[in-house]
Amino acid sequence: MSVRNSNDIESPATLTAEAKHLHESLFARRAPTNVIQLYLEAHSKIHALTSSDTRRQLEQNTINTIVFKKLNATAIEPWLRRAGSRHLLSSKLLLINYICETGGNHDEYKRDSTLGWSSLILIGIKASLQLPFGLYLKHRHDLI
Amino acid sequence: MTSFNYAIIGSGPAGVAAARQLSNKGACVIDVGQCQDTIFEPASLRDALSAKQPKTILGDNWELLSNLVNPNTVHPKLRSRAVRYVMNGEEFSVHRDSPTTLYGAGSHALGGMSNAWGGQLLRYTNEDLKDAGGWPITADELSSHYQDLEEHIGISGQIDDMHSFLGNSALSLPPLKLCPSAKYIYSKYKLLRNKRIKHDFKLGHPRLAIATEPFGNREAYQYGETEFLTTGQTGLYTAKETLIELKDSGSIEYFSNSKLIKFVEHSEFVELEILDLKSNETRLINVKHLLLGCGTIQTAKMVLTSLNETKHRLPFIDHPPTILPLFIPRMFGSQLPGSSFPTQLAGTLDNAGLKNIISFHYPGALLWSDLLSDIPLPMHTSLKALKTLLGGMLVAQMWEASHPNPKNYLCLDAKGSIQIHYPERHEYQGIRKLIRSLRPLGIYTLRRLSSMSPPGWGFHHAGCLPMNIEPEKFQTHIDGRLWNSMRVRVIDGSVLPSLPSKHHSFTVMANSARIADSTLKCEY
Numbered sequence: 124m125s126v127r128n129s130n131d132i133e134s135p136a137t138l139t140a141e142a143k144h145l146h147e148s149l150f151a152r153r154a155p156t157n158v159i160q161l162y163l164e165a166h167s168k169i170h171a172l173t174s175s176d177t178r179r180q181l182e183q184n185t186i187n188t189i190v191f192k193k194l195n196a197t198a199i200e201p202w203l204r205r206a207g208s209r210h211l212l213s214s215k216l217l218l219i220n221y222i223c224e225t226g227g228n229h230d231e232y233k234r235d236s237t238l239g240w241s242s243l244i245l246i247g248i249k250a251s252l253q254l255p256f257g258l259y260l261k262h263r264h265d266l267i
Numbered sequence: 268m269t270s271f272n273y274a275i276i277g278s279g280p281a282g283v284a285a286a287r288q289l290s291n292k293g294a295c296v297i298d299v300g301q302c303q304d305t306i307f308e309p310a311s312l313r314d315a316l317s318a319k320q321p322k323t324i325l326g327d328n329w330e331l332l333s334n335l336v337n338p339n340t341v342h343p344k345l346r347s348r349a350v351r352y353v354m355n356g357e358e359f360s361v362h363r364d365s366p367t368t369l370y371g372a373g374s375h376a377l378g379g380m381s382n383a384w385g386g387q388l389l390r391y392t393n394e395d396l397k398d399a400g401g402w403p404i405t406a407d408e409l410s411s412h413y414q415d416l417e418e419h420i421g422i423s424g425q426i427d428d429m430h431s432f433l434g435n436s437a438l439s440l441p442p443l444k445l446c447p448s449a450k451y452i453y454s455k456y457k458l459l460r461n462k463r464i465k466h467d468f469k470l471g472h473p474r475l476a477i478a479t480e481p482f483g484n485r486e487a488y489q490y491g492e493t494e495f496l497t498t499g500q501t502g503l504y505t506a507k508e509t510l511i512e513l514k515d516s517g518s519i520e521y522f523s524n525s526k527l528i529k530f531v532e533h534s535e536f537v538e539l540e541i542l543d544l545k546s547n548e549t550r551l552i553n554v555k556h557l558l559l560g561c562g563t564i565q566t567a568k569m570v571l572t573s574l575n576e577t578k579h580r581l582p583f584i585d586h587p588p589t590i591l592p593l594f595i596p597r598m599f600g601s602q603l604p605g606s607s608f609p610t611q612l613a614g615t616l617d618n619a620g621l622k623n624i625i626s627f628h629y630p631g632a633l634l635w636s637d638l639l640s641d642i643p644l645p646m647h648t649s650l651k652a653l654k655t656l657l658g659g660m661l662v663a664q665m666w667e668a669s670h671p672n673p674k675n676y677l678c679l680d681a682k683g684s685i686q687i688h689y690p691e692r693h694e695y696q697g698i699r700k701l702i703r704s705l706r707p708l709g710i711y712t713l714r715r716l717s718s719m720s721p722p723g724w725g726f727h728h729a730g731c732l733p734m735n736i737e738p739e740k741f742q743t744h745i746d747g748r749l750w751n752s753m754r755v756r757v758i759d760g761s762v763l764p765s766l767p768s769k770h771h772s773f774t775v776m777a778n779s780a781r782i783a784d785s786t787l788k789c790e791y
Contacts, residue, residue: 148647149646149647149650150647151647161321164329165329165332168328168329169329169332169333169335169336171335171336171337172335172336197645197646197647197648198645200645200646201643201644201645204640204643207337207339208336208337209335209336209337209338209640211336213640214335214336216646217335217636217639217640217646218332218335220635220636220639220646220650221321221325221331221332221335221634221636222321222325224316224634224635224636225315225316225320225321225323225324225325225634226319226321227316227317227318227319228319231647231650231651232316232635232650234313234316234603234605235602235603235605236654237600237601237602237603237654237655237657237658238600238651238654238655239599239600239655240599240600240655242600242651242654242655243599243600243652243655243656246644246648246651246652246655249648250644250645250648253645253648254644254645257645
């Protein structure tokens, strides 16, 4: 079985798989149905997500590989970030974030609760492990 | 044919300041006058988030995410559907260095760009004008107009260490409520000062056009954190309010849905060709004096078009701010306020020779998703970090003086569209000094986190038709008249010859009032 290529990106099945994997990568749980529906709708309205230029197609192939091989998208994404125009993976992860934040159902965005210093230390330790792992995955799978 | 003594084009800050001076004197304001076409109903950002209706914030056509892939192409303040009408005007593009391009549009909104402003109304001082250079007038000549406008608008603030730096404004309202992190650093600043510990920083409350308590007909500001989602917040002054007052009292005539196509100056009058946007018919209006206040970019185009000089390049000045996130570790993990205004404090390092204003903002009105890609961590980790960091975070915005540069110019392309070329922009030189000076206040940050906004980002445009004592071609007289004109004046940012390192909106208003005043006094 091979990784889907970028010609398949318009298909709802591909986008659904993408939404599920990216949501799970961000929040470690299954994506609610309304998040998937909104993710699909966004792709029909935000044309920059589906434009046909070569760079975007290469980036879509990267996303297809991440989804197909179930790689840790959030660990890889910081290594694909760049100034100016965003990498498609960054844009799509942000899209999931925007949908979940404005949907009001994700506790991760609740503004009436905060975390203390100890959490920050744990976050730092976790990030220091995840970032090298993301870099390893990027090189291991030739993600661009 | 209709005729008036004075016609003012545009209802933004410049147009309205002139309209006040010319009220009851046979003046009309001609304007497209676009109003908000989408109502954002929630009273606060938190109400909007808890309503669990994503499209309320994102927009029916996902407008809020229009810069999802290309973050620098739409200003964050203009993404929301309910704010977009502010920039629904004639388009322009800003070319910095290829391929970076910012697309913008002049405002056709009733009240112009004041609908999207942050409300910081700051006086320029004589020192500001001297340092920026090229000004043929002094701040003293603007002083009475500053004061008159301050009394009309109502400025919130406090007589504090920033008072003289901010031009000794006439304050009629108490300062804005501070968020906990701003309150902490301000109390720390006052402690340092009281102990007479040497420091480079001056800190104080900003001067804002915000009714912190009921003022005249205005109700008090509600701190809803909706500044990025809608316009017309109760208590936040915009030029629209004054225009409506003048129109309703019959002191001026107001023509909405009207666009000036071109003007022709005759010895006794100026003939205006006006397009009625509803009927699509043109009509002629004769006026004794024409005051152009369409906004720097649009006025420049109007002058080039009307004088058939479409191939000429005009100087163009902007001062997009430099942005630096600040961290106050003592406040990490503290409760988020839930009700705040973006601008919290104003500061300067002028004790250390850096005379620019530094505004301190609290990012409570932004969605957290807006901040994730700026944190160099995996997004789900950044999200958790924000829960700790936000209570102890502020964002500093540094505005620098800006001068004409031959490489930066405005021109029209073959189709008559406005093109702005802005390849040269100086980096803010004071970052290191700023970071060092903030440490005694318990503020820490890294130089590499700073970012320069692209040209066009700060909406502070000026200098296309600079005023001069003896104006050359494409310059203006001190009384606003075009170099070759007796009856056509420019009243907006176009005439400012350079930009001091402070927000220019209030000076645009005061200078416009000054020019309108001199128009009244002219004997023809």
